[in-house]
Amino acid sequence: MEGSGGGGGGGGGGGGPTTYCVTGATGYIGSWLVKSLLQNGYRVHATARNPEKAFQLLNQWESKDQLRLFRADLQEDGSFDEAVRGCDGVFHVAASMEFGVPAAESVDCNVQRNIIDPAIRGTLNVLKSCSKTSSVRRVVFTSSISTMTSKDNFGRWIPIVDESCQIPVQRVLETKSSGWVYVLSKLLTEEAAFQFARENGIHLISVITTTVAGPFLTPTVPVSIRVLLSPITGDPNLLPILAAVNSRMGSIALVHIEDICNAHIFLMEHAKAEGRYICCTGSCFMSELVEHLSKEYPCPIIQRVDREEHDSVLSEISSKKIKDLGFAYKYGIQDIIHETIGSVLVMILHEKFFLYSISKNFEILFLSHVAWSSPRGTLRGPKNKVLGKSRFEEVRKRRVGGRGGSFKPMRFGKRRSNADLDCVSRKPHLTRKSDMEIDGTAC
Numbered sequence: 514m515e516g517s518g519g520g521g522g523g524g525g526g527g528g529g530p531t532t533y534c535v536t537g538a539t540g541y542i543g544s545w546l547v548k549s550l551l552q553n554g555y556r557v558h559a560t561a562r563n564p565e566k567a568f569q570l571l572n573q574w575e576s577k578d579q580l581r582l583f584r585a586d587l588q589e590d591g592s593f594d595e596a597v598r599g600c601d602g603v604f605h606v607a608a609s610m611e612f613g614v615p616a617a618e619s620v621d622c623n624v625q626r627n628i629i630d631p632a633i634r635g636t637l638n639v640l641k642s643c644s645k646t647s648s649v650r651r652v653v654f655t656s657s658i659s660t661m662t663s664k665d666n667f668g669r670w671i672p673i674v675d676e677s678c679q680i681p682v683q684r685v686l687e688t689k690s691s692g693w694v695y696v697l698s699k700l701l702t703e704e705a706a707f708q709f710a711r712e713n714g715i716h717l718i719s720v721i722t723t724t725v726a727g728p729f730l731t732p733t734v735p736v737s738i739r740v741l742l743s744p745i746t747g748d749p750n751l752l753p754i755l756a757a758v759n760s761r762m763g764s765i766a767l768v769h770i771e772d773i774c775n776a777h778i779f780l781m782e783h784a785k786a787e788g789r790y791i792c793c794t795g796s797c798f799m800s801e802l803v804e805h806l807s808k809e810y811p812c813p814i815i816q817r818v819d820r821e822e823h824d825s826v827l828s829e830i831s832s833k834k835i836k837d838l839g840f841a842y843k844y845g846i847q848d849i850i851h852e853t854i855g856s857v858l859v860m861i862l863h864e865k866f867f868l869y870s871i872s873k874n875f876e877i878l879f880l881s882h883v884a885w886s887s888p889r890g891t892l893r894g895p896k897n898k899v900l901g902k903s904r905f906e907e908v909r910k911r912r913v914g915g916r917g918g919s920f921k922p923m924r925f926g927k928r929r930s931n932a933d934l935d936c937v938s939r940k941p942h943l944t945r946k947s948d949m950e951i952d953g954t955a956c
């Protein structure tokens with residue numbers, strides 16, 4: 514493993530092309546990482562617990578001849594043996610995004626048994642498979658900013674948050690703020706992973722991932738995007754999660770999906786990479802995030818938030834460690850928000866977002882936004898047909914049951930380009946299984 518990213522032609526323990534395994538290939542980050550690796554010429558072993566879900570993504574992945582798909586479940590011992598065999602490195606991305614456990618739940622029984630233990634067991638399962646093959650030289654583990662805090666032991670804000678600012682387990686248990694089980698699970702899983710890696714001679718790198726957003730390949734809106742857009746949707750389960758992140762970190766830290774995948778690959782390849790790396794493009798107070806969202810998507814129902822308690826200084830979520838190795842981010846916060854909203858809008862037009870329950874009001878607002886913010890006649894609907902305004906009206910009326918007649922669409926300062934919309938448009942219909950080589954059991 515040499516240098517800092519680049520093509521996948523060279524590597525490979527046996528002199529062949531570099532091969533990487535990606536766990537959780539059907540998820541938001543995993544699916545994009547598979548795409549990035551294939552685009553860069555690597556061979557990829559992608560794992561999915563449900564291969565049917567992976568088939569739905571095949572259209573999004575180029576160079577399928579470089580791809581092998583494996584069925585593997587974190588909860589099945591030895592499930593990853595075959596997928597990691599012969600790989601140069603493993604990106605362990607798969608994890609359950611379990612947020613919804615009430616504060617009253619006791620950590621000693623249900624949460625420990627049903628969530629924490631399986632999460633740890635799942636990651637150790639992957640690492641055990643890695644330890645059985647000599648080809649794997651490095652494992653890159655997708656950790657989370659939820660394992661960090663911007664507050665010191667006295668509750669004071671830390672001006673620069675670096676990789677040393679891990680949140681103590683005891684504090685998570687004492688506060689039990691929204692999403693605390695997820696925090697605990699990521700924290701304890703990462704700790705167990707490093708311990709196992711140390712004891713078994715595995716070179717493990719952890720990517721402390723901030724909230725990921727931007728375009729997505731998955732057929733439903735990823736959880737992290739739903740959390741980010743919760744001030745718009747007013748989702749009663751997800752808005753408190755965003756507020757809890759804000760209260761723990763003092764801000765919402767973001768990273769673009771393309772940047773986080775490039776960072777994973779960069780850290781897999783860089784000869785000097787060691788330990789944990791925060792990956793953050795930038796962060797903003799939650800009140801500023803709401804402003805960004807409402808600029809991009811003016812909307813009367815957007816949740817306003819009070820100015821934060823420490824509105825004087827923003828704790829910097831520092832990416833210095835990875836930047837010092839030579840990594841550079843391509844996207845800023847406004848790009849991320851712009852592309853995120855654009856992607857969700859495109860999904861609405863492709864009639865998929867409705868699988869996910871949102872309020873009618875939200876649909877009307879989003880659809881109206883599309884009508885006014887897109888260059889006339891350039892939006893493409895299902896079957897790639899140009900969607901003009903009359904067709905749009907038709908779709909909108911059908912969607913909202915004719916209720917939208919009196920709604921006045923709002924104008925936007927920023928107009929989207931065709932490229933913005935095209936880059937995220939997609940039609941994830943099933944591809945023939947024979948197009949793919951399928952490995953693992955029970956496919």
Ligand SMILES: NC(=O)c1ccc[n+]([C@@H]2O[C@H](COP(=O)([O-])OP(=O)(O)OC[C@H]3O[C@@H](n4cnc5c(N)ncnc54)[C@H](OP(=O)(O)O)[C@@H]3O)[C@@H](O)[C@H]2O)c1
Nearest residue numbers: 537539540541542562586587607608609657722724725737
């Ligand atoms: N997105 C973010 O903003 C963010 C931020 C910080 C950290 N992270 C971390 O990044 C990782 C991926 O996040 P994501 O946003 O891509 O989440 P995601 O879209 O929910 O993807 C999770 C992936 O894990 C797989 N998975 C879950 N349980 C599994 C099991 N028992 N066996 C095998 N696979 C299993 C899922 O498979 P199915 O498709 O079958 O469910 C899916 O492919 C997670 O570790 C998460 O904690 C994400």
